[in-house]
Amino acid sequence: MSGGPRIIAAPDVYKLIRPKDLLPVIEKALGNYSMGRDGGVIQPVRTVVPIEKYHGFLGVMSAFSGRDEALAVKLVSFYPEAKDHPTHQAWVMIFNPATGNLTAIVDGESITAIRTGIASAVASKHLANPNASVLAILGSGIQARSHFEALSLLHSFAEVRIWSRTLANAQKLATEIGAKACSTAEEAVRDADIICTVTFATTPIIQADWVKPGAHINAVGACRADWQELSSQLMKTSVVYCDSRDACNQEAGDVIQSGCDIYAEIGEVINGHKEAFWEKTTVFKSVGIAIEDVVSAKMVLDRYVNCPTMTNG
Ligand SMILES: NC(=O)C1=CN([C@@H]2O[C@H](COP(=O)(O)OP(=O)(O)OC[C@H]3O[C@@H](n4cnc5c(N)ncnc54)[C@H](O)[C@@H]3O)[C@@H](O)[C@H]2O)C=CC1
Numbered sequence: 468m469s470g471g472p473r474i475i476a477a478p479d480v481y482k483l484i485r486p487k488d489l490l491p492v493i494e495k496a497l498g499n500y501s502m503g504r505d506g507g508v509i510q511p512v513r514t515v516v517p518i519e520k521y522h523g524f525l526g527v528m529s530a531f532s533g534r535d536e537a538l539a540v541k542l543v544s545f546y547p548e549a550k551d552h553p554t555h556q557a558w559v560m561i562f563n564p565a566t567g568n569l570t571a572i573v574d575g576e577s578i579t580a581i582r583t584g585i586a587s588a589v590a591s592k593h594l595a596n597p598n599a600s601v602l603a604i605l606g607s608g609i610q611a612r613s614h615f616e617a618l619s620l621l622h623s624f625a626e627v628r629i630w631s632r633t634l635a636n637a638q639k640l641a642t643e644i645g646a647k648a649c650s651t652a653e654e655a656v657r658d659a660d661i662i663c664t665v666t667f668a669t670t671p672i673i674q675a676d677w678v679k680p681g682a683h684i685n686a687v688g689a690c691r692a693d694w695q696e697l698s699s700q701l702m703k704t705s706v707v708y709c710d711s712r713d714a715c716n717q718e719a720g721d722v723i724q725s726g727c728d729i730y731a732e733i734g735e736v737i738n739g740h741k742e743a744f745w746e747k748t749t750v751f752k753s754v755g756i757a758i759e760d761v762v763s764a765k766m767v768l769d770r771y772v773n774c775p776t777m778t779n780g
């Protein structure tokens with residue numbers, strides 16, 4: 468290896484990745500992942516180290532995509548109670564799969580923000596009513612913003628509603644994006660066509676009877692086996708899709724605590740192997756998987772090396 472790895476920081480990631488361009492790339496990656504050996508993805512379930520003393524976690528997320536010739540690992544810390552620094556901090560290390568050389572270290576906070584919203588947009592593309600006009604977002608942090616941006620690629624919503632534990636935070640985000648702040652989660656969710664839960668809640672914030680039949684829910688928080696964002700009844704009465712069965716059966720409290728069946732991985736729908744019941748109430752349970760980071764980081768690196776202003780070439 469000559470010159471050591473390139474370091475690509477968040478501002479460059481935001482310049483290089485356009486969410487619109489990433490959507491088909493994530494869609495393909497999720498499809499490849501769900502094809503098993505034929506898809507060429509090797510991805511163990513992530514390791515999560517709980518740091519009980521400080522109420523934090525460190526996740527190690529690695530994957531190889533044979534079809535993309537891409538190998539990377541993301542190290543992500545998440546500290547739900549963080550006040551004076553971001554709750555998620557991450558770096559993605561990209562390796563040359565032929566030699567094992569470390570080629571780049573890319574900011575992972577930006578990648579996590581963008582790719583998670585895009586994964587939910589991919590799920591919504593397949594599972595939500597194509598005429599969806601009301602979007603509800605529960606939570607007002609990084610993922611709330613990225614989900615608004617990602618879902619706006621698919622729909623021009625007549626109404627966007629934001630609920631957050633602290634009304635002032637909901638109002639701040641609502642003002643920024645031209646949405647309506649709601650004082651209760653129920654008010655936000657009633658009659659919504661697409662609902663995104665992007666919080667650190669550990670007990671359910673949505674009840675089944677608030678949800679319009681046929682709505683689609685992207686359930687993005689609750690990535691620990693004993694955390695839930697959706698009530699067990701809602702999980703059991705919806706058609707449940709996920710990013711990874713292996714990961715969700717190990718990590719997703721919404722699945723584990725409710726005992727619901729997972730109907731399909733979203734990749735199986737993308738591959739045409741499972742049905743998209745978009746006219747029924749559907750949940751996309753997302754815990755986040757490494758292949759999403761691998762293909763996103765590869766897009767950043769490929770564009771970086773081809774961008775003369777970044778490489779001083
Ligand atoms: N599925 C995936 O691929 C990913 C999932 N996540 C998860 O998405 C969620 C949101 O992440 P970020 O927006 O980055 O975090 P953030 O720290 O920027 O925002 C967190 C939001 O959750 C709210 N919140 C915290 N505790 C709550 C509670 N007990 N009840 C209701 N709301 C509560 C906060 O007020 C804030 O609005 C987290 O659970 C995070 O771990 C994050 C990245 C990837």
Ligand SMILES: O=C(O)C1=NCCCC1
Pocket residue numbers: 526543545555579690754755756
């Ligand atoms: O996929 C990710 O990245 C994360 N998922 C759950 C919470 C930590 C980050």
